[in-house]
Amino acid sequence: MTASAKPARFYFSLRSPYSWLAHRDLTQREPKLAAALEWRPFFEPDRISSRLLAELGGTFPYTPMSRAKHLYILQDIGRISAQRGLRVTWPVDRDPVWEVPHLAYLVARRKGRGGEFVAEAYRARWEEGHDICDRAVVGEIATRIGLEARELAAACDDPVMRREGAGCLMEVCEDGVFGVPFFVQGRRRFWGLDRLPDFVAHMSGSGVPLRSVPGLPASAVGLGSRAVDDGHAGGCG
Template sequence: MSRRPARPVLYFSFRSPYSWLALKDLEARFPQAPEAIEYRPWWEPDEPSRKELERRGAPFPYIPMSKAKHLYILQDVKRLTQTRGIEVAWPVDIDPWWEVPHLAWLAARRLGQDRQLLAALWAARWERGANICDRGVLRAVAEEAGLDPVPLAGAVDDPGIRAEGLNCLQQVYEDDIFGIPYFKYGRHRYWGLDRLDGFIREATGTGLPEADVGTTDDDTKKNRLPGVLNPAGAYDHDTAGGCG
């Protein structure tokens, strides 16, 4: 008797516009996603976190993005948002401290508020161009979402949340994750926004609730497995490994 794979996993980062778009597409077509899929954050660690990861033998890989790649991503994300009928406000990251939003999300998850904070931070960063790595901005975002900002903005100073964050980054290393968004279900792995369709196909074919295929064409539905989403098309945003 074969054993079902563990819960499907989605790796995301607030830095990545492709993570933002992938989650918008996923949750619009598959509202059960936050309950059915394990969301795991990853980010470029600050110096204390980086040193601890190296001590654990789980170094964080990073290759800087070229100017040509950056310009391509700007153009590509503009195309993708236009086809979805949404506007993007490109943020300018100057010495960002990525622990601030990602550890805040981990703190929100402990409080059962991760879904609300996730949506609020996506909107603040990619729809308003806000610097969500600033704790003052994060406090304001949390308050606007109806959340208590104190435990969220203070997450970077919480040893327990810090330890949880390090475990997340160590898991990135152990899972051989090299880009985002990254989806995995058992032995099946999918990298990038344009692989969302394959991830949902595999996951729903082995136990996830059906997702809305988003089409009214009966013939098309007959030729698609339950849970298959319309292809999105795109690549990853620059993160660890310089993947794009």
Template sequence: MRKPPRMYFSLRSPFSWMALRRLEERVPELLERFDYIPFFEPDPSTMAELVARGGDFHYVDMSKAKHLYILADTKRLAGHFGYRMTWPVDVDPWWELPHLAWFKARELGVQREYYAAVMAARWERGEDICDTGTLRRTCDAAGLDGDLLVSAPQDPDMRELGVRALLDVYHDDVFGVPYFKVGRQRFWGLDRIDFVIEELERMTAKAQ
């Protein structure tokens, strides 16, 4: 492949959480081939920089009716897959914190450990991963440097990586997650996992 496949994920989304977990269970050997790109709602500082570079953010808030449906649907899906799930309550969330911390974890080579710890905190225990204290404790409990990771939003380099990721989100027309780009093919949603796997296997066979 000329360009590696891209996987847009979010620490906020239950569908992203379940999709990556399903892929890990079914085709762990293929996950290494993805470029992982976080998708998160920008704060005013990030949004201003994004717009200044000609970007925007495609996601729009959902209606109450859709939100209530998703609450029921995700619990139904989690039960179907046999996943334990506790729906978290987000109060004035700041999504830069956990997502920029993911970039810092990647820099340190511990992004998998970070992701696993944060997803367990959010989706299995229903904790607020946008709270600095909660995120620090989650990281420390996983053997990671909590103080360093929660300081990521104050690091200009991590801020820059966040803006670049959201520019990729914008230019690839990503409007929700999970969202996959494999060659010229694009797939959105948990229910497209089979198609993602088929396309990856087809392109891998073609390249051999």
């Protein structure tokens, strides 16, 4: 499939606060577009996923965050969240395995509940401060959206889901994604929270037909409305 023939994509990470804010802006202000995009996970691979990705010929594009950048993000997210009337509850990640929530998302997506899983996972992490790499937390999220807790909590133990996850990371490599949130349509790429309005405007004038995806209801809100431009790069690895 050529780049222009692929559906428009939204690369997100449940780890990233900028992805969380982009998800909120996109689903609340541009729900028709949100329902039309292909949602693809971006997550730091563990040893198993790294090996599977290497077998596919890919290398994950991740650079460790400096202390200065980390401190800046703490301040920046607090500022941007306050502008939206949101209160962040910062989670503590202790030896996180990001396959736990992201492969659970892939299971939820197979069952038509991907969008619901992402919304609940973001709420659990950024509004309630839970560790979403804790299998018990993932199980609770699954129960909230009407799915079987054990299946989603154990997704990262399933070799089939492991291979599917590695395939998602290979898509990250093929699309040239280096951080999140990241939006792709054809050969056009938009990185960061503050590029969301530009992506919306691009899609509005692109003539690309929108298709609904399961797990995220579309509304009558059109593409013409514009999200707030916060003047910030709004992307992280």
